[in-house]
């Protein structure tokens with residue numbers, strides 16, 4: 001186990017900015033906890049353990065939760081480990097390695113846009129054996145938003161139309177695609193789709209969305225932590 005290099009307070013009483021090495025060390029720890037929490041979530045939604053065992057586990061989890069002490073992040077505060085907009089989001093419910101809710105989806109540039117790869121488990125079940133429709137929409141919304149940022153136009157969703165052609169299977173590697181198709185002023189038009197890795201040419205869900213880049217005043221008001229950068 002390495003010694004955690006936490007950022008020591010500076011002599012003027014403020015905390016100095018962590019180095020890139022320290023941030024990487026912290027990200028690795030966040031990802032390790034996220035991995036274990038996802039395993040816990042999966043075990044939780046699949047177990048047939050008796051009530052006594054569930055109570056015992058609940059007590060143990062409560063004790064562990066109590067160990068996550070220290071300053072708690074404020075609303076609208078961007079974590080030091082994140083790169084916003086357009087980069088690493090450690091706690092994103094779609095891509096975040098530290099999120100117990102995220103698959104997490106791995107994103108790479110491809111095919112004139114972005115490809116996201118992930119496998120969804122029982123925690124994301126809608127109809128028995130298949131993915132919840134809201135989860136498919138969330139994967140698409142995130143990747144389509146990231147495609148805007150990757151194209152140099154970070155934007156927020158104002159419209160997302162999703163069409164479900166076939167049910168999305170659980171525990172099956174998925175391939176999500178998103179591509180910017182055009183712009184009009186601050187509006188960005190984006191297409192998205194989901195298929196399985198096994199049959200990439202058969203789209204099971206498709207989407208088209210409109211994203212809008214907020215003007216600088218609105219951006220400052222919505223994301224006060226970005227003050228000085230926009």
Ligand SMILES: CCCCCCCC(=O)SCCNC(=O)CCNC(=O)[C@H](O)C(C)(C)COP(=O)(O)OP(=O)(O)OC[C@H]1O[C@@H](n2cnc3c(N)ncnc32)[C@H](O)[C@@H]1OP(=O)(O)O
Nearest residue numbers: 085086141142145146149156157158159185210212214215
């Ligand atoms: C880094 C990647 C992260 C990815 C995260 C995934 C994306 C998300 O989940 S974002 C979260 C969900 N979305 C939101 O919360 C957005 C809520 N909406 C808003 O806050 C505002 O609409 C905002 C800030 C985006 C834009 O506001 P504002 O700058 O005032 O825009 P506004 O002037 O109303 O509209 C701009 C243009 O978009 C158009 N527009 C607005 N809403 C819509 C709509 N629903 N459909 C189509 N066009 C629309 C307007 O008609 C206008 O067009 P034009 O310029 O031709 O007249």
